[in-house]
Amino acid sequence: xxxxxxxxxxxxxxxxxxxxxxxxxxxxxxxxxxxxxxxxxxxxxxxxxxxxxxxxxxxxxxxxxxxxxxxxxxxxxxxxxxxxxxxxxxxxxxxxxxxxxxxxxxxxxxxxxxxxxxxxxxxxxxxxxxxxxxxxxxxxxxxxxxxxxxxxxxxxxxxxxxxxxxxxxxxxxxxxxxxxxxxxxxxxxxxxxxxxxxxxxxxxxxxxxxxxxxxxxxxxxxxxxxxxxxxxxxxxxxxxxxxxxxxxxxxxxxxxxxxxxxxxxxxxxxxxxxxxxxxxxxxxxxxxxxxxxxxxxxxxxxxxxxxxxxxxxxxxxxxxxxxxxxxxxxxxxxxxxxxxxxxxxxxxxxxxxxxxxxxxxxxxxxxxxxxxxxxxxxxxxxxxxxxxxxxxxxxxxxxxxxxxxxxxxxxxxxxxxxxxx
Numbered sequence: 001x002x003x004x005x006x007x008x009x010x011x012x013x014x015x016x017x018x019x020x021x022x023x024x025x026x027x028x029x030x031x032x033x034x035x036x037x038x039x040x041x042x043x044x045x046x047x048x049x050x051x052x053x054x055x056x057x058x059x060x061x062x063x064x065x066x067x068x069x070x071x072x073x074x075x076x077x078x079x080x081x082x083x084x085x086x087x088x089x090x091x092x093x094x095x096x097x098x099x100x101x102x103x104x105x106x107x108x109x110x111x112x113x114x115x116x117x118x119x120x121x122x123x124x125x126x127x128x129x130x131x132x133x134x135x136x137x138x139x140x141x142x143x144x145x146x147x148x149x150x151x152x153x154x155x156x157x158x159x160x161x162x163x164x165x166x167x168x169x170x171x172x173x174x175x176x177x178x179x180x181x182x183x184x185x186x187x188x189x190x191x192x193x194x195x196x197x198x199x200x201x202x203x204x205x206x207x208x209x210x211x212x213x214x215x216x217x218x219x220x221x222x223x224x225x226x227x228x229x230x231x232x233x234x235x236x237x238x239x240x241x242x243x244x245x246x247x248x249x250x251x252x253x254x255x256x257x258x259x260x261x262x263x264x265x266x267x268x269x270x271x272x273x274x275x276x277x278x279x280x281x282x283x284x285x286x287x288x289x290x291x292x293x294x295x296x297x298x299x300x301x302x303x304x305x306x307x308x309x310x311x312x313x314x315x316x317x318x319x320x321x322x323x324x325x326x327x328x329x330x331x332x333x334x335x336x337x338x339x340x341x342x343x344x345x346x347x348x349x350x351x352x353x354x355x356x357x358x359x360x361x362x363x364x365x366x367x368x369x370x371x372x373x374x375x376x377x378x379x380x381x382x383x384x385x386x387x388x389x390x391x392x393x394x395x396x397x398x399x400x401x402x403x404x405x406x407x408x409x410x411x412x413x414x415x416x417x418x419x420x421x
Contacts, residue, residue, distance in 0.1 A: 007051070010169055014047050017168070047169045049087070055160065055173035058083045062155060062177045071150040071186045071274075072108040079158065081139040089133050089162050094141050096127040097157040097174075104270075105147035108186055111271055112412040115382035118271045121149075148183045150274065152324050155179040184319045185274075185281040192286075192421040220244045255293040256349045258283050259340075262300035262325055263333035265356035272355045273327055275380045275412045280353045281322050282417055288315065295348075299336040301328035334360030338367075346371045353378045362393050366400050376403040376421055383408040 021044075025037040058081055065076040079094060104121045105111075114120040129141045156178050163170040220236045223243035236244040260280045266273040280296070287294055296306040296318055304325075306318050333356050341364060344350070350372045352365065357379055368375050377397060381390075386406070398404045405419045 010051055011048075013168060014044060014051065017047075018044050043165065046088075047164050050162075050164055050169050050171065053085075053087050053171075055162070055171055058160075058173070058175075060158065060160075060175040060177060062158065062179050064179055064181060067180065068182045068184065069148055071148060071183045071278075072106040073148055073183070074144055074146040075148060075181065077143055077145055079141040081141075081160065083137055083139075086135040086137050088135055090165055091162060092131050092133050092139060093161040094127075094129045094131070095159045095161070096143075096155070097159065098125045098127070099154055099156070101151045101153045102145075102149065104149045106149040106183075106186070106274070107147055109413050109415070112275060112409045115269065115271045115275075115409045115412075116384055118269050121271060123147075145181075148181070150183050150185050150277065150323055151326075153181040153183070155181065182320065182323055184323050185278045187285060188278065188282050188415065188417055190279075190282045190286045190417040190419065193418055219247045221247050255295075255345075255347065256287050257295045257297065257344065257351065258287070259337065259350065259352045259354075260296070260298045260322075260325075261333045261337075261352070261354035261356060262298055262327050263331045263336060263356065264327065264329055265333060266354075267327035267329055269355065269382065270327075272380050272382065275407065276353050276355055276378075277322055277325065279378055279380065279407070279417060281319065283351060283353070284315070284318060297340060298322075298325055299331070299333060299340065300325060301331055303336065303340060332360070334358065334364055337361070337364045341368050341371070344368075344371060348372050349374045349376070351376045351378065353380070355380050357381075357390050357393055359393070362397060365397060365402050369401055374403065375401075376405070378405045378407060378419065380407045380412070383410070 017040075021037050021040050025033040060082075061080045063078045063080070065078075066073075069075060077096075081092075081094075102125055103123065105123045106121070111121060125145075127143050129143060131139055131141065133139050157174050157176055159172055159174045161170065161172040220233050221244065223232065223245050227245045231245040233244045233246050258280055260276060262273070266276065284294065284296060293307065296304075298304045298321065304321060306314070306321070333354060337352070338360075348371075350368055352375065354361065354377070365375055365377060379394065386408070394404050394406060403420055407417075407419075411418070
Protein backbone atom coordinates (compact mmCIF):
# COMPACT_ATOMS: atom_id res chain seq x y z
CA UNK A 1 0.00 0.00 0.00
CA UNK A 2 2.75 2.43 0.96
CA UNK A 3 4.57 1.60 -2.25
CA UNK A 4 1.61 2.60 -4.41
CA UNK A 5 0.99 5.75 -2.40
CA UNK A 6 4.63 6.76 -2.88
CA UNK A 7 4.39 6.01 -6.61
CA UNK A 8 1.25 8.13 -6.94
CA UNK A 9 2.82 11.08 -5.12
CA UNK A 10 5.94 11.01 -7.28
CA UNK A 11 3.88 10.72 -10.46
CA UNK A 12 1.77 13.68 -9.33
CA UNK A 13 4.96 15.69 -8.76
CA UNK A 14 6.13 15.03 -12.33
CA UNK A 15 2.74 15.96 -13.77
CA UNK A 16 2.68 19.13 -11.67
CA UNK A 17 6.16 20.18 -12.82
CA UNK A 18 5.18 19.53 -16.45
CA UNK A 19 1.97 21.56 -16.02
CA UNK A 20 3.80 24.49 -14.42
CA UNK A 21 6.50 24.71 -17.10
CA UNK A 22 4.02 24.20 -19.95
CA UNK A 23 1.66 26.82 -18.52
CA UNK A 24 4.52 29.28 -18.19
CA UNK A 25 5.50 28.75 -21.84
CA UNK A 26 1.90 29.05 -23.05
CA UNK A 27 0.99 32.21 -21.16
CA UNK A 28 4.39 33.94 -21.32
CA UNK A 29 5.06 33.07 -24.95
CA UNK A 30 8.20 33.96 -26.81
CA UNK A 31 11.40 32.13 -27.65
CA UNK A 32 12.84 32.16 -24.11
CA UNK A 33 9.77 30.56 -22.51
CA UNK A 34 9.53 27.77 -25.08
CA UNK A 35 13.31 27.24 -24.89
CA UNK A 36 13.07 26.70 -21.13
CA UNK A 37 10.18 24.27 -21.68
CA UNK A 38 12.18 22.35 -24.27
CA UNK A 39 15.26 22.36 -22.06
CA UNK A 40 13.39 20.91 -19.05
CA UNK A 41 11.34 18.43 -21.04
CA UNK A 42 14.17 15.79 -21.31
CA UNK A 43 14.63 15.92 -17.54
CA UNK A 44 10.90 15.43 -16.99
CA UNK A 45 10.86 12.50 -19.40
CA UNK A 46 13.88 10.99 -17.61
CA UNK A 47 12.16 11.41 -14.25
CA UNK A 48 9.07 9.64 -15.60
CA UNK A 49 11.11 6.78 -17.08
CA UNK A 50 13.12 6.45 -13.84
CA UNK A 51 9.88 6.27 -11.89
CA UNK A 52 8.73 3.41 -14.10
CA UNK A 53 12.13 1.69 -14.18
CA UNK A 54 12.06 -1.48 -11.99
CA UNK A 55 14.84 -2.16 -9.50
CA UNK A 56 13.43 -5.40 -8.14
CA UNK A 57 14.43 -7.39 -11.23
CA UNK A 58 18.11 -6.76 -10.63
CA UNK A 59 20.26 -9.69 -9.60
CA UNK A 60 22.41 -9.15 -6.52
CA UNK A 61 25.17 -11.37 -5.12
CA UNK A 62 27.50 -11.04 -2.16
CA UNK A 63 30.79 -12.94 -2.01
CA UNK A 64 32.99 -13.30 1.08
CA UNK A 65 36.71 -13.95 0.76
CA UNK A 66 36.46 -16.27 3.81
CA UNK A 67 33.50 -17.81 5.57
CA UNK A 68 35.31 -18.99 8.68
CA UNK A 69 37.80 -16.71 10.45
CA UNK A 70 39.28 -16.16 13.88
CA UNK A 71 37.96 -13.30 15.96
CA UNK A 72 39.72 -10.04 15.13
CA UNK A 73 40.49 -10.93 11.52
CA UNK A 74 39.18 -9.17 8.40
CA UNK A 75 37.13 -10.32 5.43
CA UNK A 76 36.92 -8.81 1.96
CA UNK A 77 33.37 -8.50 0.66
CA UNK A 78 32.47 -8.14 -3.01
CA UNK A 79 28.95 -7.22 -4.10
CA UNK A 80 27.82 -7.56 -7.71
CA UNK A 81 24.64 -6.06 -9.16
CA UNK A 82 23.48 -7.25 -12.58
CA UNK A 83 20.69 -5.61 -14.60
CA UNK A 84 19.19 -6.44 -17.96
CA UNK A 85 18.28 -3.03 -19.30
CA UNK A 86 21.14 -0.51 -19.61
CA UNK A 87 19.01 2.39 -18.40
CA UNK A 88 21.21 5.41 -17.60
CA UNK A 89 21.57 5.91 -13.84
CA UNK A 90 23.23 9.05 -12.60
CA UNK A 91 24.27 7.45 -9.30
CA UNK A 92 23.71 4.29 -7.28
CA UNK A 93 24.25 4.05 -3.51
CA UNK A 94 24.72 0.69 -1.82
CA UNK A 95 24.12 0.33 1.93
CA UNK A 96 24.81 -2.85 3.89
CA UNK A 97 22.51 -3.96 6.71
CA UNK A 98 24.75 -5.31 9.47
CA UNK A 99 23.36 -7.63 12.17
CA UNK A 100 23.46 -6.75 15.85
CA UNK A 101 26.18 -9.37 16.35
CA UNK A 102 28.58 -7.14 14.37
CA UNK A 103 27.86 -4.06 16.50
CA UNK A 104 31.17 -4.56 18.30
CA UNK A 105 34.80 -5.11 17.39
CA UNK A 106 37.58 -7.45 18.37
CA UNK A 107 41.15 -6.15 18.35
CA UNK A 108 42.87 -9.37 19.45
CA UNK A 109 45.16 -8.63 22.40
CA UNK A 110 44.53 -4.89 22.52
CA UNK A 111 40.94 -5.28 23.64
CA UNK A 112 42.01 -6.52 27.07
CA UNK A 113 43.49 -3.10 27.82
CA UNK A 114 39.88 -1.92 28.04
CA UNK A 115 38.64 -4.51 30.51
CA UNK A 116 37.58 -1.73 32.86
CA UNK A 117 35.63 -0.08 30.01
CA UNK A 118 34.00 -2.92 28.05
CA UNK A 119 31.73 -0.46 26.23
CA UNK A 120 34.76 0.43 24.07
CA UNK A 121 34.17 -2.84 22.23
CA UNK A 122 30.93 -1.44 20.84
CA UNK A 123 30.96 0.19 17.44
CA UNK A 124 28.40 1.24 14.87
CA UNK A 125 29.24 -0.30 11.53
CA UNK A 126 28.19 1.72 8.51
CA UNK A 127 28.98 0.74 4.95
CA UNK A 128 27.85 3.00 2.11
CA UNK A 129 29.38 3.01 -1.36
CA UNK A 130 28.52 5.24 -4.31
CA UNK A 131 28.94 4.38 -7.99
CA UNK A 132 28.07 6.23 -11.19
CA UNK A 133 27.02 3.37 -13.45
CA UNK A 134 25.23 5.25 -16.27
CA UNK A 135 24.72 2.51 -18.91
CA UNK A 136 26.76 -0.22 -17.20
CA UNK A 137 24.90 -3.49 -16.81
CA UNK A 138 27.21 -4.82 -14.10
CA UNK A 139 28.02 -2.81 -10.95
CA UNK A 140 30.70 -3.95 -8.50
CA UNK A 141 31.30 -2.83 -4.93
CA UNK A 142 34.12 -3.89 -2.63
CA UNK A 143 34.72 -3.22 1.04
CA UNK A 144 36.58 -4.71 4.01
CA UNK A 145 34.83 -6.00 7.09
CA UNK A 146 37.47 -5.67 9.82
CA UNK A 147 37.83 -6.47 13.54
CA UNK A 148 35.20 -9.20 13.30
CA UNK A 149 33.97 -10.25 16.74
CA UNK A 150 33.52 -13.85 17.84
CA UNK A 151 30.20 -15.35 16.81
CA UNK A 152 27.96 -16.30 13.92
CA UNK A 153 27.05 -13.33 11.76
CA UNK A 154 24.27 -13.44 9.19
CA UNK A 155 24.51 -10.77 6.49
CA UNK A 156 20.92 -10.88 5.33
CA UNK A 157 20.14 -7.75 3.32
CA UNK A 158 21.51 -4.80 1.40
CA UNK A 159 19.81 -1.74 -0.01
CA UNK A 160 20.39 0.18 -3.23
CA UNK A 161 19.21 3.73 -3.86
CA UNK A 162 19.19 5.90 -6.95
CA UNK A 163 17.50 9.05 -8.19
CA UNK A 164 17.38 11.80 -10.76
CA UNK A 165 19.71 14.78 -11.18
CA UNK A 166 17.68 17.14 -8.98
CA UNK A 167 16.59 14.71 -6.27
CA UNK A 168 12.85 14.89 -7.06
CA UNK A 169 12.57 11.18 -7.77
CA UNK A 170 14.30 8.71 -5.45
CA UNK A 171 14.01 4.97 -5.67
CA UNK A 172 15.31 2.18 -3.49
CA UNK A 173 15.10 -1.57 -3.16
CA UNK A 174 16.22 -4.04 -0.48
CA UNK A 175 17.76 -7.34 -1.63
CA UNK A 176 17.53 -10.33 0.69
CA UNK A 177 20.92 -12.06 0.64
CA UNK A 178 21.89 -14.47 3.41
CA UNK A 179 25.63 -14.97 3.90
CA UNK A 180 26.91 -16.70 7.03
CA UNK A 181 30.21 -15.62 8.55
CA UNK A 182 31.60 -17.61 11.49
CA UNK A 183 34.31 -16.17 13.73
CA UNK A 184 35.98 -18.71 16.01
CA UNK A 185 37.60 -17.60 19.28
CA UNK A 186 41.08 -16.17 18.87
CA UNK A 187 43.39 -19.07 19.71
CA UNK A 188 46.83 -18.63 21.24
CA UNK A 189 49.66 -20.87 22.32
CA UNK A 190 49.40 -21.99 25.91
CA UNK A 191 52.29 -22.92 28.20
CA UNK A 192 51.91 -24.81 31.46
CA UNK A 193 54.15 -23.72 34.30
CA UNK A 194 54.02 -26.94 36.28
CA UNK A 195 54.30 -26.48 40.01
CA UNK A 196 55.96 -28.62 42.66
CA UNK A 197 53.38 -29.69 45.22
CA UNK A 198 54.24 -30.00 48.89
CA UNK A 199 53.32 -33.21 50.68
CA UNK A 200 51.93 -31.52 53.74
CA UNK A 201 49.01 -33.03 55.58
CA UNK A 202 45.89 -32.68 53.43
CA UNK A 203 47.78 -31.64 50.30
CA UNK A 204 47.33 -33.42 47.00
CA UNK A 205 50.29 -35.20 45.45
CA UNK A 206 51.88 -33.74 42.37
CA UNK A 207 50.34 -34.75 39.07
CA UNK A 208 52.28 -33.68 36.02
CA UNK A 209 50.57 -32.66 32.79
CA UNK A 210 53.71 -33.15 30.76
CA UNK A 211 53.81 -35.56 27.88
CA UNK A 212 56.25 -37.80 29.76
CA UNK A 213 54.03 -38.40 32.74
CA UNK A 214 55.24 -41.50 34.60
CA UNK A 215 53.79 -43.62 37.34
CA UNK A 216 54.90 -47.29 37.32
CA UNK A 217 58.51 -48.51 37.41
CA UNK A 218 59.03 -50.93 34.52
CA UNK A 219 62.76 -51.65 35.01
CA UNK A 220 66.23 -50.08 35.10
CA UNK A 221 68.67 -48.92 32.47
CA UNK A 222 71.97 -47.09 32.25
CA UNK A 223 72.00 -43.41 33.02
CA UNK A 224 71.58 -41.06 30.05
CA UNK A 225 72.13 -37.29 29.92
CA UNK A 226 68.90 -35.54 30.82
CA UNK A 227 67.70 -38.13 33.33
CA UNK A 228 66.60 -36.73 36.69
CA UNK A 229 68.65 -37.44 39.79
CA UNK A 230 65.63 -38.79 41.65
CA UNK A 231 65.28 -41.50 38.99
CA UNK A 232 68.64 -43.06 39.97
CA UNK A 233 68.29 -46.57 41.38
CA UNK A 234 71.08 -46.63 43.98
CA UNK A 235 70.79 -50.35 44.73
CA UNK A 236 71.16 -51.28 41.05
CA UNK A 237 73.99 -48.73 40.73
CA UNK A 238 75.91 -50.37 43.59
CA UNK A 239 75.25 -53.82 42.20
CA UNK A 240 76.40 -53.15 38.63
CA UNK A 241 79.08 -50.57 39.43
CA UNK A 242 77.44 -48.15 36.93
CA UNK A 243 74.87 -45.41 37.32
CA UNK A 244 71.47 -46.94 36.67
CA UNK A 245 68.15 -45.09 36.43
CA UNK A 246 64.61 -46.29 36.80
CA UNK A 247 62.56 -46.78 33.65
CA UNK A 248 58.89 -45.89 33.87
CA UNK A 249 55.78 -46.76 31.95
CA UNK A 250 54.31 -43.63 30.46
CA UNK A 251 50.87 -42.65 31.66
CA UNK A 252 49.17 -41.49 28.52
CA UNK A 253 45.58 -41.80 29.63
CA UNK A 254 44.56 -38.80 31.71
CA UNK A 255 40.90 -37.79 31.73
CA UNK A 256 40.37 -34.05 31.85
CA UNK A 257 37.37 -31.75 32.10
CA UNK A 258 37.17 -28.06 31.16
CA UNK A 259 34.24 -26.11 32.62
CA UNK A 260 33.39 -22.68 31.16
CA UNK A 261 31.28 -20.24 33.14
CA UNK A 262 28.69 -18.44 30.98
CA UNK A 263 26.40 -17.40 33.82
CA UNK A 264 24.86 -14.06 34.66
CA UNK A 265 28.07 -12.59 36.14
CA UNK A 266 29.88 -13.08 32.83
CA UNK A 267 27.50 -10.67 31.08
CA UNK A 268 28.69 -7.79 33.28
CA UNK A 269 32.04 -7.58 31.52
CA UNK A 270 32.01 -8.92 27.98
CA UNK A 271 35.75 -8.39 27.48
CA UNK A 272 36.50 -10.61 30.48
CA UNK A 273 34.08 -13.21 29.08
CA UNK A 274 35.84 -13.09 25.70
CA UNK A 275 39.09 -13.79 27.53
CA UNK A 276 37.45 -16.76 29.25
CA UNK A 277 36.25 -18.22 25.94
CA UNK A 278 39.65 -17.72 24.31
CA UNK A 279 41.40 -19.38 27.25
CA UNK A 280 38.98 -22.34 27.20
CA UNK A 281 39.55 -22.80 23.46
CA UNK A 282 43.33 -22.62 23.86
CA UNK A 283 43.17 -25.07 26.78
CA UNK A 284 41.27 -27.60 24.70
CA UNK A 285 43.77 -27.31 21.86
CA UNK A 286 46.65 -27.90 24.27
CA UNK A 287 45.03 -30.69 26.30
CA UNK A 288 43.83 -32.54 23.22
CA UNK A 289 47.36 -33.90 22.79
CA UNK A 290 47.71 -34.87 26.45
CA UNK A 291 44.47 -36.65 27.24
CA UNK A 292 42.82 -39.80 25.96
CA UNK A 293 39.46 -38.50 27.16
CA UNK A 294 38.77 -34.77 27.16
CA UNK A 295 35.44 -33.22 28.11
CA UNK A 296 33.99 -29.72 27.95
CA UNK A 297 31.02 -28.32 29.84
CA UNK A 298 29.63 -24.84 29.25
CA UNK A 299 27.24 -23.60 31.90
CA UNK A 300 24.86 -21.02 30.42
CA UNK A 301 21.07 -20.97 30.05
CA UNK A 302 21.51 -24.60 29.02
CA UNK A 303 24.33 -26.89 29.99
CA UNK A 304 26.22 -28.14 26.95
CA UNK A 305 28.55 -31.13 27.24
CA UNK A 306 31.09 -32.44 24.77
CA UNK A 307 33.28 -35.51 25.08
CA UNK A 308 35.83 -36.37 22.45
CA UNK A 309 39.19 -37.93 21.72
CA UNK A 310 41.59 -37.02 18.94
CA UNK A 311 38.85 -36.26 16.44
CA UNK A 312 39.06 -33.16 14.25
CA UNK A 313 35.35 -33.13 13.43
CA UNK A 314 34.39 -33.11 17.10
CA UNK A 315 36.91 -30.36 17.80
CA UNK A 316 35.37 -28.28 15.01
CA UNK A 317 31.93 -28.75 16.59
CA UNK A 318 33.28 -27.55 19.91
CA UNK A 319 34.89 -24.49 18.31
CA UNK A 320 31.58 -23.75 16.60
CA UNK A 321 29.85 -23.96 19.97
CA UNK A 322 32.43 -21.68 21.58
CA UNK A 323 31.97 -19.19 18.75
CA UNK A 324 28.27 -18.66 19.50
CA UNK A 325 28.07 -19.04 23.28
CA UNK A 326 26.88 -15.95 25.14
CA UNK A 327 26.33 -15.33 28.87
CA UNK A 328 22.92 -16.15 30.30
CA UNK A 329 21.33 -13.26 32.15
CA UNK A 330 19.48 -15.32 34.76
CA UNK A 331 21.82 -18.20 35.60
CA UNK A 332 24.11 -18.33 38.63
CA UNK A 333 27.38 -20.15 38.06
CA UNK A 334 27.79 -21.52 41.58
CA UNK A 335 24.33 -23.15 41.55
CA UNK A 336 24.86 -24.68 38.11
CA UNK A 337 28.31 -25.94 39.05
CA UNK A 338 26.94 -27.49 42.25
CA UNK A 339 24.30 -29.37 40.23
CA UNK A 340 26.78 -30.59 37.64
CA UNK A 341 29.57 -31.67 39.98
CA UNK A 342 27.40 -34.47 41.40
CA UNK A 343 27.10 -35.95 37.88
CA UNK A 344 30.83 -35.95 37.17
CA UNK A 345 32.84 -39.16 37.32
CA UNK A 346 35.64 -39.42 39.85
CA UNK A 347 39.33 -39.10 39.04
CA UNK A 348 39.19 -36.19 36.59
CA UNK A 349 41.55 -33.28 36.32
CA UNK A 350 38.99 -30.47 36.38
CA UNK A 351 39.78 -27.03 35.02
CA UNK A 352 37.25 -24.29 35.76
CA UNK A 353 37.31 -21.06 33.73
CA UNK A 354 35.19 -18.33 35.29
CA UNK A 355 34.80 -14.57 35.68
CA UNK A 356 32.96 -14.78 39.02
CA UNK A 357 34.18 -15.47 42.52
CA UNK A 358 32.08 -15.65 45.68
CA UNK A 359 31.47 -17.92 48.65
CA UNK A 360 29.24 -20.21 46.60
CA UNK A 361 31.93 -20.82 43.99
CA UNK A 362 34.51 -21.47 46.73
CA UNK A 363 32.33 -24.09 48.43
CA UNK A 364 31.62 -25.95 45.19
CA UNK A 365 35.28 -26.02 44.14
CA UNK A 366 36.27 -27.40 47.54
CA UNK A 367 33.61 -30.12 47.20
CA UNK A 368 34.96 -31.02 43.76
CA UNK A 369 38.33 -31.70 45.39
CA UNK A 370 36.92 -34.89 46.94
CA UNK A 371 36.21 -36.51 43.55
CA UNK A 372 38.79 -34.96 41.24
CA UNK A 373 42.48 -35.72 40.93
CA UNK A 374 43.09 -32.03 40.80
CA UNK A 375 41.00 -28.86 40.52
CA UNK A 376 42.52 -25.93 38.66
CA UNK A 377 40.82 -22.53 38.69
CA UNK A 378 41.27 -19.85 36.05
CA UNK A 379 39.79 -16.64 37.40
CA UNK A 380 39.54 -13.87 34.80
CA UNK A 381 38.81 -10.32 35.92
CA UNK A 382 40.16 -6.78 35.56
CA UNK A 383 42.69 -5.80 38.18
CA UNK A 384 40.29 -3.27 39.70
CA UNK A 385 37.90 -6.10 40.64
CA UNK A 386 40.51 -7.93 42.71
CA UNK A 387 39.14 -6.53 45.94
CA UNK A 388 40.41 -7.65 49.37
CA UNK A 389 37.35 -9.91 49.68
CA UNK A 390 38.07 -11.62 46.36
CA UNK A 391 41.77 -12.03 47.20
CA UNK A 392 40.80 -13.61 50.51
CA UNK A 393 38.60 -16.18 48.76
CA UNK A 394 41.37 -17.01 46.29
CA UNK A 395 43.85 -17.53 49.15
CA UNK A 396 41.42 -19.88 50.85
CA UNK A 397 41.12 -21.93 47.66
CA UNK A 398 44.89 -22.08 47.32
CA UNK A 399 45.23 -23.16 50.95
CA UNK A 400 42.67 -25.95 50.41
CA UNK A 401 44.59 -27.40 47.48
CA UNK A 402 42.92 -25.76 44.48
CA UNK A 403 45.43 -24.51 41.92
CA UNK A 404 44.52 -20.84 41.35
CA UNK A 405 45.36 -18.85 38.23
CA UNK A 406 44.40 -15.18 38.34
CA UNK A 407 44.39 -13.61 34.90
CA UNK A 408 43.96 -9.86 34.56
CA UNK A 409 44.50 -7.58 31.57
CA UNK A 410 48.28 -7.95 32.04
CA UNK A 411 48.21 -11.73 31.53
CA UNK A 412 45.54 -11.70 28.83
CA UNK A 413 47.45 -9.16 26.71
CA UNK A 414 50.41 -11.51 26.23
CA UNK A 415 50.94 -13.41 22.98
CA UNK A 416 50.92 -16.70 24.87
CA UNK A 417 48.90 -17.87 27.86
CA UNK A 418 51.12 -18.88 30.78
CA UNK A 419 49.23 -20.79 33.44
CA UNK A 420 49.97 -23.01 36.40
CA UNK A 421 48.89 -26.63 36.24
